[in-house]
Amino acid sequence: MIHRLSLELADYLFYKKIITMEKYEVYSYGLEMLISAVIGAVLILVCGILTNSLVRSIIFYILFVFIRMYTGGYHADSHLICKATLLCSFILTNTAYIMLRDRCEMMFLVAISILNFIIVLLLSPVECAKKPLSEYVRKRNKVISCCLYIFIFILSFVLCYMSYNEEAMFPMLVVSNISLLMYIGIIKERRRSHES
Numbered sequence: 753m754i755h756r757l758s759l760e761l762a763d764y765l766f767y768k769k770i771i772t773m774e775k776y777e778v779y780s781y782g783l784e785m786l787i788s789a790v791i792g793a794v795l796i797l798v799c800g801i802l803t804n805s806l807v808r809s810i811i812f813y814i815l816f817v818f819i820r821m822y823t824g825g826y827h828a829d830s831h832l833i834c835k836a837t838l839l840c841s842f843i844l845t846n847t848a849y850i851m852l853r854d855r856c857e858m859m860f861l862v863a864i865s866i867l868n869f870i871i872v873l874l875l876s877p878v879e880c881a882k883k884p885l886s887e888y889v890r891k892r893n894k895v896i897s898c899c900l901y902i903f904i905f906i907l908s909f910v911l912c913y914m915s916y917n918e919e920a921m922f923p924m925l926v927v928s929n930i931s932l933l934m935y936i937g938i939i940k941e942r943r944r945s946h947e948s
Contacts, residue, residue: 754791754831758784788831789817792838799839805846808922812842815904815926822896824878825933826940837933845929849922858912864924865905871931872901878937881944901927 762780765771771779793813800809816838828834852860877893879885885893904923911920 754787755784758787788834791831792817792835795835795839796842799842803846808846808849809842811922812845812926815923816841816930819897819900819927819930820933822893822900823872823876823930823934824880824893824937825930825935826878826937827880827882841929841933845922845925848925848928852925853921858909861908861912861920861924864928865908868924868927868931869898869901869905871934872897875931875934875938878934879941880937881941 758780761783762771762776765779766773766776796809796813797806800806800812803809826837828837873894876897877885877890879890904927908920908924
């Protein structure tokens with residue numbers, strides 16, 4: 753559906769002579785990614801409104817999309833599965849937050865921080881077979897991933913130190929979710945390489 757819509761929009765732009773045939777595929781792909789991103793954002797925001805967690809849904813979406821650009825991880829084979837995975841990731845993260853927010857302590861944050869940092873240090877970036885990375889991009893993404901994780905750890909510790917324990921936990925849970933998707937992505941790629 754998203755792919756077909758992007759082709760129709762690209763056809764319209766071509767028909768109106770806004771784009772040339774040489775740029776058709778680029779615009780079609782760009783429109784497909786834009787539509788997919790908008791649908792994902794709307795899904796998460798609607799879910800945030802329905803669960804009375806709009807601010808957490810915004811924080812989730814920003815962290816999730818931005819960090820995964822560098823860490824990589826599980827990539828679905830269709831837009832439908834991709835959006836279902838995104839929605840399930842938010843629901844899982846938000847539910848874990850609701851269940852654990854009253855139990856958040858500094859030692860818990862330290863333990864989860866160390867575990868997540870080890871995962872990102874060892875696994876990132878997780879490549880998708882359809883989009884291999886150059887050695888330069890691989891190294892750059894690993895450094896950026898580690899820096900982003902360190903920033904979130906520091907932010908969480910500062911919030912926890914200032915007695916904002918509940919607020920400190922949510923970004924850490926988002927990072928944990930991303931770490932889990934990195935691991936799942938590796939498993940998927942290994943299965944795919946064994947099948948071929």
